[in-house]
Amino acid sequence: MNERTWSRGRVLDLVFLLGIALKGLDGAVELLLGLPLLVLRPAQVLGIARALTAGELREDPHDLLAHVLLHGAASLSADATVVAAVYLVVHGAVKLGILAALFRGTARVYPWAIVALSGFLVWQGYQLATGPTVGIAALTVFDAVVIALTWREWRRHRGLRDAWRSVVGRAAAPSAPPARDDTAALVRPTRVSRGS
Numbered sequence: 001m002n003e004r005t006w007s008r009g010r011v012l013d014l015v016f017l018l019g020i021a022l023k024g025l026d027g028a029v030e031l032l033l034g035l036p037l038l039v040l041r042p043a044q045v046l047g048i049a050r051a052l053t054a055g056e057l058r059e060d061p062h063d064l065l066a067h068v069l070l071h072g073a074a075s076l077s078a079d080a081t082v083v084a085a086v087y088l089v090v091h092g093a094v095k096l097g098i099l100a101a102l103f104r105g106t107a108r109v110y111p112w113a114i115v116a117l118s119g120f121l122v123w124q125g126y127q128l129a130t131g132p133t134v135g136i137a138a139l140t141v142f143d144a145v146v147i148a149l150t151w152r153e154w155r156r157h158r159g160l161r162d163a164w165r166s167v168v169g170r171a172a173a174p175s176a177p178p179a180r181d182d183t184a185a186l187v188r189p190t191r192v193s194r195g196s
Helices: 003-039 042-059 064-074 078-103 107-130 134-155 160-171 183-187
Strands: none
Touching: 003 078, 003 134, 003 160, 042 064, 042 078, 078 107, 107 134, 134 160
């Protein structure tokens, strides 16, 4: 394998591992945000949002993220809270399930991961069509990259551990070439010519 292919493969393995790790982190955050939304009323959600953003808004009254969070919490109805909670819990649980299955080391999970992530991709495409945002666009591109890299690993019949070994093994400093064993040349019998 030449150096260009080796480097490209290693980079793709690294991006795949980072993508899977970010999907797992994203899934955990969604699950942790979605579970409380199942039991909280919209007024309680707004109170929590105000408490979380109060300090930041005292420092910077124009903080965009704080205002987006407050606006989102203020516009939640009871039905919207339940829909958001169910979406976050299901989305997070599926991502964590995919991650757990990939850690088990079987490549048979890849088609299921591709189907699940493609379903999310379709939903995000719908959201982009009805109300485009930079966040949804970035998440859609990220999911598409993770799907493509998952497809690549599945076609290569590799598990998550194989990608990890590829990145870690190649990241290590190359070892010195084995020492040449010149003693074999010294012990080798010499050929005696008959004749003359």
